Amino acid sequence: xxxxxxxxxxxxxxxxxxxxxxxxxxxxxxxxxxxxxxxxxxxxxxxxxxxxxxxxxxxxxxxxxxxxxxxxxxxxxxxxxxxxxxxxxxxxxxxxxxxxxxxxxxxxxxxxxxxxxxxxxxxxxxxxxxxxxxxxxxxxxxxxxxxxxxxxxxxxxxxxxxxxxxxxxxxxxxxxxxxxxxxxxxxxxxxxxxxxxxxxxxxxxxxxxxxxxxxxxxxxxxxxxxxxxxxxxxxxxxxxxxxxxxxxxxxxxxxxxxxxxxxxxxxxxxxxxxxxxxxxxxxxxxxxxxxxxxxxxxxxxxxxxxxxxxxxxxxxxxxxxxxxxxxxxxxxxxxxxxxxxxxxxxxxxxxxxxxxxxxxxxxxxxxxxxxxxxxxxxxxxxxxxxxxxxxxxxxxxxxxxxxxxxxxxxxxxxxxxxxxxxxxxxxxxxxxxxxxxxxxxxxxxxxxxxxxxxxxxxxxxxxxxxxxxxxxxxxxxxxxxxxxxxxxxxxxxxxxxxxxxxxxxxxxxxxxxxxxxxxxxxxxxxxxxxxxxxxxxxxxxxxxxxxxxxxxxxxxxxxxxxxxxxxxxxxxxxxxxxxxxxxxxxxxxxxxxxxxxxxxxxxxxxxxxxxxxxxxxxxxxxxxxxxxxxxxxxxxxxxxxxxxxxxxxxxxxxxxxxxxxxxxxxxxxxxxxxxxxxxxxxxxxxxxxxxxxxxxxxxxxxxxxxxxxxxxxxxxxxxxxxxxxxxxxxxxxxxxxxxxxxxxxxxxxxxxxxxxxxxxxxxxxxxxxxxxxxxxxxxxxxxxxxxxxxxxxxxxxxxxxxxxxxxxxxxxxxxxxxxxxxxxxxxxxxxxxxxxxxxxxxxxxxxxxxxxxxxxxxxxxxxxxxxx
Numbered sequence: 001x002x003x004x005x006x007x008x009x010x011x012x013x014x015x016x017x018x019x020x021x022x023x024x025x026x027x028x029x030x031x032x033x034x035x036x037x038x039x040x041x042x043x044x045x046x047x048x049x050x051x052x053x054x055x056x057x058x059x060x061x062x063x064x065x066x067x068x069x070x071x072x073x074x075x076x077x078x079x080x081x082x083x084x085x086x087x088x089x090x091x092x093x094x095x096x097x098x099x100x101x102x103x104x105x106x107x108x109x110x111x112x113x114x115x116x117x118x119x120x121x122x123x124x125x126x127x128x129x130x131x132x133x134x135x136x137x138x139x140x141x142x143x144x145x146x147x148x149x150x151x152x153x154x155x156x157x158x159x160x161x162x163x164x165x166x167x168x169x170x171x172x173x174x175x176x177x178x179x180x181x182x183x184x185x186x187x188x189x190x191x192x193x194x195x196x197x198x199x200x201x202x203x204x205x206x207x208x209x210x211x212x213x214x215x216x217x218x219x220x221x222x223x224x225x226x227x228x229x230x231x232x233x234x235x236x237x238x239x240x241x242x243x244x245x246x247x248x249x250x251x252x253x254x255x256x257x258x259x260x261x262x263x264x265x266x267x268x269x270x271x272x273x274x275x276x277x278x279x280x281x282x283x284x285x286x287x288x289x290x291x292x293x294x295x296x297x298x299x300x301x302x303x304x305x306x307x308x309x310x311x312x313x314x315x316x317x318x319x320x321x322x323x324x325x326x327x328x329x330x331x332x333x334x335x336x337x338x339x340x341x342x343x344x345x346x347x348x349x350x351x352x353x354x355x356x357x358x359x360x361x362x363x364x365x366x367x368x369x370x371x372x373x374x375x376x377x378x379x380x381x382x383x384x385x386x387x388x389x390x391x392x393x394x395x396x397x398x399x400x401x402x403x404x405x406x407x408x409x410x411x412x413x414x415x416x417x418x419x420x421x422x423x424x425x426x427x428x429x430x431x432x433x434x435x436x437x438x439x440x441x442x443x444x445x446x447x448x449x450x451x452x453x454x455x456x457x458x459x460x461x462x463x464x465x466x467x468x469x470x471x472x473x474x475x476x477x478x479x480x481x482x483x484x485x486x487x488x489x490x491x492x493x494x495x496x497x498x499x500x501x502x503x504x505x506x507x508x509x510x511x512x513x514x515x516x517x518x519x520x521x522x523x524x525x526x527x528x529x530x531x532x533x534x535x536x537x538x539x540x541x542x543x544x545x546x547x548x549x550x551x552x553x554x555x556x557x558x559x560x561x562x563x564x565x566x567x568x569x570x571x572x573x574x575x576x577x578x579x580x581x582x583x584x585x586x587x588x589x590x591x592x593x594x595x596x597x598x599x600x601x602x603x604x605x606x607x608x609x610x611x612x613x614x615x616x617x618x619x620x621x622x623x624x625x626x627x628x629x630x631x632x633x634x635x636x637x638x639x640x641x642x643x644x645x646x647x648x649x650x651x652x653x654x655x656x657x658x659x660x661x662x663x664x665x666x667x668x669x670x671x672x673x674x675x676x677x678x679x680x681x682x683x684x685x686x687x688x689x690x691x692x693x694x695x696x697x698x699x700x701x702x703x704x705x706x707x708x709x710x711x712x713x714x715x716x717x718x719x720x721x722x723x724x725x726x727x728x729x730x731x732x733x734x735x736x737x738x739x740x741x742x743x744x745x746x747x748x749x750x751x752x753x754x755x756x757x758x759x760x761x762x763x764x765x766x767x768x769x770x771x772x773x774x775x776x777x778x779x780x781x782x783x784x785x786x787x788x789x790x791x792x793x794x795x796x797x798x799x800x801x802x803x804x805x806x807x808x809x810x811x812x813x814x815x816x817x818x819x820x821x822x823x824x825x826x827x828x829x830x831x832x833x834x835x836x837x838x839x840x841x842x843x844x845x846x847x848x849x850x851x852x853x854x855x856x857x858x859x860x861x862x863x864x865x866x867x868x
Contacts, residue, residue: 016113016114017031017033017036017037017114017115018031018033018034018111018112018113019045019050020101020112021050021067021070021071021110021112022109023071023108025067025068025071026047026048027047027048027053028046028109029046030042030046034114037094037114037116040053050063050067050112051063051064054080054082055080055081055082056081059080059081066098067110070100070110071100071108073100073108074100075098075099075100076098077095077096078095078096079093079094079095079096080093080094080096081093092116092117093117093118094116094117095114095115096112096113097113099112099113137154139156139237139238140153140156140160140238140239141153141154141157141236141238142157142168142235143224143233143234143236144189144234144235145233146193146231146232146233148172148173148186148189148193148234149169149170149171149172150169150170150172151233152165152169153165160208161209162208162210173185173186173189176206177206178206185202185219188202188221189221189234192221192222192223192234193223193231193233193234196231198220198222198223199219199220199221200220201219201220202218202221203217204216204218204219205217215242216240216241216244217238217241218238218239218241219236219237219238219239220236221234221235221236222234222235250439253439254439256289257439257443259288260284260285260288260289260443260447261443261446261447264446265450267280267283267284268280268281268284268450268454269450269451269453269454269457271458272457272458272461273462274297274301274302274327274459275327277451277455277458278297281295281328281425281447281451282295282328282329282330283330285330285427285447286332289440289443289444289447290411290429291331291332291333291428292331292333292426292427292429293331293425293426294326294328294329294425294426295327295329295424295425295451296325296326296327296379296424296425296426297324297415297422297455298323298324298325298421298422298423299323299324299378301422301423301455301456301459302327302459303462304459304460304464304466306420320381320383320388321380321381321382321385321387321388321391321392323378323380324379324380324381324423324424325377325379326373326374326379327375327376328375381424385399385412386399387399387424390424391424393414394414394421395414396411396412396414396441396444396445397412398410398411398436399411399412406430407428407429407430408430408431408435409429409435409436410428410429411428411436412424412426413425413427413445413447413448414448415449415451415452415455416448416452417452417455418453420456422455423452423455425444425447425451469494471531471532473492481508483510483607484514484515484609484727484791484793484794485514485516485607485612485724485725485727485793486722486723486724487722487723487725488508488721488722489697489698489700489721490506490508490719490720490721491701491702491718491719492506492716492717492718492719493717503521503523503524503526503530503531503533503534503716504522504534504715504717504718505519505520505521505522505534505537505718506520506521506666506718506719506720507519507538507541507542509541509542511545511548511606512797512799512834512836512843512847513610513845514609514610514791514793514795514797515606515608516606516607516609517545517551517604517605517606517607518604518605518606518607518664518666518720518722519541519545519602519603519604519605520602520621520667520668521534521538521600521602521621521644521668522601522602522621522669522716523537523598523599524600533598534600536561537558537598537600537644540561541602544558547836548834548837550606550653551604551605551606551616551617551651551653552617552650552651552653554604554617555602555617555618555619555641555651556650558602558619558644559619559644559646559651562598562599562600562644562645563598563645598645599643599644599645600619600643600644601619601621601643601644602618602619602620602644603616603617603621603638604616604617604618604619605617605664605666607664609725609727609793610726610727610791612658612724612726613656613657613658614656614658615653615654615655615656616636616638616653616654616656617641617651617652617653617654618638618640618641618651618652619640619641619643619644619651620640620641620642620644621640622672622683623635623637623640624636624665625664625667625687625690626656626658626662626663626664626665627662627663627665627690627691628661628662629659629660629661629662629694632687632691633665633686633690634687635683635687636654636656637654638652638654639652639654658724659724660724660725660726661694661723661725662724663700663722663723663724664721664723664724665686665690665704665720665721666719666720667686667719667720668715668717668719669715670715670717670718671686671705671718672686672708674715685707686704686708689703689704689707690704697723700721701721704721705719727791727793731791732789732790732791732792733750733751733754733791734787734788734790735747735750735788735789736786736787737775737786737787737788738786739779739784739785739786741779743775743779744772744776747771747772747775747788748768748771748772750788751771752767752768754790755767755796758792760796760850762851763796763848763850763851766848770798770830771788771798773822773823773825773826774826774844775788775800776822777800777822778804778844781804781806781808782802782803782804783802783841784802784803784804784841785802785803786801787799787800787801787802788800788801789801794850796847796848796849796850797845797846798845798846798847798848799844799845800844800845801838801842801843802841802842803840804841804842805837805841805842807835807837807842808823808835808844809823826846830846830847830848831846831847831849832846832847833845833847
């Protein structure tokens with residue numbers, strides 16, 4: 001069978017030429033390879049003496065002798081130098097094989113075969129190097145043919161994949177790798193063979209015979225060619241990089257862990273809310289650390305109480321874990337897959353919910369198909385589960401997969417803060433992710449510990465915040481306040497859970513004579529101390545208001561109280577006496593720290609419904625706002641004064657007469673001031689919101705809160721609105737009496753007549769008696785003319801004014817005394833009585849409840865005898 005030499009044959013690498021010598025010793029035939037080797041065409045050498053044509057002069061004598069011997073029938077082999085084509089000074093060296101031949105006529109001739117010795121030596125060197133590389137290299141060499149089957153493999157390759165090197169001839173990629181990896185290698189071989197582009201560091205994963213561990217290889221592939229430049233296959237150098245891969249994976253894991261810890265430090269604990277902190281933990285962990293995660297906390301922790309001890313209140317052998325509440329969960333996988341492994345024993349509807357339902361075997365609810373508790377549900381973990389064990393021991397435990405191949409492994413990590421377990425976090429990795437390692441366990445514990453500390457801080461904050469809110473709300477007026485001549489509505493909005501409770505407060509205090517004190521204040525600072533300070537100041541305000549002092553006097557006394565509260569020990573200390581602080585600097589520091597909490601602003605207003613006059617005094621607070629009927633809202637010009645607790649400056653009073661139907665608004669800065677808007681803009685927005693058509697007072701409060709951009713949550717808001725409704729003239733009786741004895745009878749007559757007009761006949765006798773006592777005392781102990789006033793609103797109030805400064809004092813009369821029992825009688829028969837100073841004297845008053853149709857209660861014997 002005739003065919004051309006196959007690609008890559010030896011003749012493509014060895015330069016073999018041939019020519020023949022005739023019987024006359026001259027060249028008869030000249031091949032094309034001879035022309036290439038010697039650089040001379042047939043027309044230049046045919047018919048010439050080969051010795052003269054190719055050999056140097058000094059060798060020609062021996063050459064002629066060898067030619068004669070060859071023509072005599074002797075074979076000859078030897079090395080002959082020759083001139084290389086295109087080079088004059090450099091000579092080549094040819095190995096010549098001369099074989100005698102016979103012409104058709106029987107004459108002797110010769111056939112010469114010439115080989116370039118230089119090319120032959122290069123081939124020998126290449127073969128030796130190739131054999132050394134294949135045989136001695138610690139790397140696996142493999143040569144794929146054009147059909148992508150193995151042509152040759154070295155011993156190292158055979159050591160990895162078994163057998164002898166020759167046994168691998170004819171094998172293909174799928175004989176070594178799994179189908180996906182084999183297809184990838186095959187496609188790469190085809191591309192290299194077609195394009196000639198080499199491939200570096202092709203990563204392949206597989207197993208070696210007799211081993212189940214996955215190995216990682218790196219292959220470098222390049223196309224090989226024949227001597228003529230035709231592609232003959234693809235050579236590959238395979239290196240086992242499993243250890244390098246493991247090291248790189250561990251390094252990547254370490255970098256990831258450091259990144260996660262850094263991210264956890266930045267993201268976990270930014271909020272003082274327990275649920276938010278739990279979600280922040282899962283935002284960090286999923287999917288950077290795991291595929292599924294849940295956070296369960298003890299219900300007591302969510303209320304701010306202490307967590308139960310590890311093992312729960314009933315940590316008996318075989319009992320389920322304590323009750324936990326699911327507060328956060330996260331998943332980075334499709335919802336079509338099972339959710340999480342190692343599900344809880346049961347949702348908890350009762351104290352015995354850790355037991356399986358009747359008729360259900362104990363193991364029935366511990367499989368992977370058990371229902372996972374919903375977010376917010378209360379549940380327990382089975383006693384033998386890794387989660388319950390982690391809660392009991394306070395250490396990380398690893399749970400097996402879900403049995404379905406979806407979840408590979410789960411870490412149950414207790415959340416421990418200050419040696420107390422506050423909850424449990426579970427991290428799970430699903431199919432396709434690597435199982436948890438020892439470093440992962442350490443990282444899981446660190447993440448849970450950081451979150452636990454933040455959750456415990458949030459728990460403590462929630463507890464303190466709730467206590468402060470309870471205290472603050474307990475000090476605010478209950479229900480809707482009522483006052484004579486005023487329609488009142490109020491709103492109090494505490495800061496939300498993201499901020500500390502503040503010290504805002506308001507109060508409505510009934511004063512004698514149907515007057516009303518309106519108070520709005522704001523303690524500077526936040527937290528429980530601010531709430532306590534607010535309560536102390538509010539109590540002081542009510543106490544001072546009951547003394548019926550003028551507004552400026554109330555604020556002055558309140559300022560003294562605030563300064564006393566802010567001073568260590570409750571009062572000022574003399575420089576040279578008493579117990580001293582360890583150092584003056586420390587004393588100033590502590591005093592500054594305490595007094596800062598008790599600085600406060602306050603506006604105090606007293607409204608008289610008879611005159612519709614309101615007297616204001618301000619201690620550094622925002623100005624009140626007034627809207628008169630048909631007019632635009634305006635801010636009253638009340639001198640602000642210094643805040644309470646500063647001291648040293650007197651407070652001024654401003655008296656404003658308010659029109660019937662006017663709307664008076666008192667508020668704290670949380671309503672009009674925020675970080676995004678200056679105070680002037682907030683005050684202007686308040687004026688705009690108050691100006692408009694008249695609406696019900698409750699609706700007006702809601703309108704103001706809705707219209708202003710309060711950014712509620714940054715600060716507390718207290719809002720007090722009062723509609724002016726003065727007492728009608730027919731509800732007031734006001735008379736001036738001369739200073740003479742007959743004024744007592746005149747006073748009884750005036751009182752009787754007015755009560756009859758008011759249809760209060762049931763109160764006539766009592767009122768006459770008490771009016772007679774007060775007018776008599778005014779004549780006996782007072783000065784100047786006497787003024788009698790009756791006021792009817794929700795109660796009946798009687799006031800007797802005179803110019804005397806001596807305040808009446810109730811005392812117990814002795815058996816022998818003829819007088820001194822009048823004020824005792826007033827105290828027994830009235831609902832309340834008292835006296836107050838006025839700018840020109842004093843006022844003594846008493847109050848009677850209006851009849852409700854029931855017979856009046858008679859005085860007991862003990863009450864009557866108490867006067868004697």
